[in-house]
Amino acid sequence: QKNLTVLSPEQIELAKMLLLEGQKHLFEHWPEPGVDDGKKKDFFEQVARLNSSYPGGLSSYIQNAKRLLADSKVGKNPYDGFTPSVPSGQVLTFGDADFIRLEEAGIKEARKSAFVLVAGGLGERLGYKGIKLALPIETTTGRCFMQHYVESILALQESSCRLAQDQHQSEIPLVIMTSDDTHTPTIKLLESNNYFGMKSTQVILLKQEKVACLDDNDATLALDPNDKYKIQTKPHGHGDVHALLYSSGLLNKWKQEGIKWVLFFQDTNGLLFKVDFPAIPASLGVSVTKGYHVNSLAVPRKAKEAIGGITKLTHTDGISVLSRRSMVINVEYNQLDPLLRATGHADGDVNCETGFSPFPGNINQLILELEPYIEELNKTRGAISEFVNPKYKDSTKTAFKSSTRLECMMQDYPKSLSPSARVGFTVMDTWLGYAPVKNNPEDAAKVPKGNPYHSATSGEMAIYKANSIILKKAGVQIADPITDVFNGQEVEVWPRVTWNPKWALTFSDVKRKVNEACSVSQRSTLVINNSNVILDTLSLDGTLIANEVEVKLAGAVQNKGWVLQHVDHKDSSNPEEIRIRGFKIQKVEQLELNHV
């Protein structure tokens, strides 16, 4: 009470709210006015931030926490009453007539889209110290994920405006959601590279706040063990992106500017744009032609692979927490197996005769139609269905091993939609796969044989594989891959083919620039850095880097090339980004075409 005198009227309101919510322990230890007054003000500044960044404020957070903690204590399953089944979605077969049609529809529409990259996670599983966006997507060119994403969006923008004969040269906005962990290094990466060619005004950073930690089942807010004037906080999850977009006012601004689609993606999906044919334009084409309000991109998923499964959930009586009788939604990887076992599938999450789980894997690339998205967020303010995952001390479930917090995921957005919402998904070809960079070498090496490693090693090899297969489908003779083991992971090593998104964005672009009389040997490296490079009668056995603006690659090119050298991930003489992939490229000899 006495301390109220040092507080502003707004802070007094916040103090009253905390008292009402049973949080008086936060102030009980406070000394009398005059002592630590600055720290007390700092405390309330933090409370104000926590209050304003959560839809409904801190009191809603505490009430939601009490409810979810009570459910967790009695072991209530969020999927109680739901029966999972395999949903049907649009399947894209790379390069067929339907695919080319969708791709074209998507490219045309792309200039009316905004991209949102969620990049607030530190990637603890990878054990890499920097931000993941700064990691090389592959080490042949060393281009990082951020550069790759920005250049891909710029190339998409250019193609889209050209195809639609857009005189206004629309700019595709790129929003990046950061967190306290990633914000400063993300700005530094962008600024020190001149935004990789994008206008700085085209990039918008939205920082997510962490949420308060909870000490017990009564949602008692946890004080920071090192600072009694601070509430302990932890990340709330990528679901924050919806509330941030809503509160930023960007969605209405975009609507006025004629934007129709919002595309969400994650920090290390190299294949998404690199071979971005199926992923972006064609799936956008699916949204356009099917009129989907929500379209999630999916890939064939190996049973127990650490990606969520797209599942049709049907409720027996129609009354459910998910408010709808049936819905197509992501069931997170740790919940799919128990859900299947609880609903009569004795073996749980297993592969079917195709060698894959029957449930397509969610890659968390979501395409939302802007207008219905705005309508929904006007109702929810961006609040997303949450969950809590406390680690209990014992089976009485009365105490936690360490503090917990509420979490949310961006792909849970459809859970609050009405039954009339058009929610669908698009599955891509098997060969393309999905290759995020999430696991450190030790964990990746323990992944069951046949399941994807999700490591820096597999992420890089997947790029070469996908690019090689695309050239092959366009008629180039590409040598078969060899198998090698890096950091304990057996991978296919294809020719190291990379290209800048300016060179080709769609399969039609590749076909236009490739003549069937070309060949590339397995030990080769081919880097295409410019838009007017034509693969004419090239026979490559070595390394060729085409930087030239306009060139026809013809005839035999042979040299000692670039060689992959094994590196032990424990060998600290190499930089971390090399160690985590288990190889480095020794540049012995190459032909480089540089003249303009």
Ligand code: UPG
């Ligand atoms: N992220 C944030 N803020 C957070 C936590 C994460 O922005 O508080 C970002 C993170 O930077 C990354 C993305 O969200 O870009 C995903 O985070 P990650 O830890 O890689 O997600 P996972 O737990 O592996 O799972 C997500 C989805 C799952 C999907 C899988 C595909 O929850 O359904 O199958 O990604 O890779």
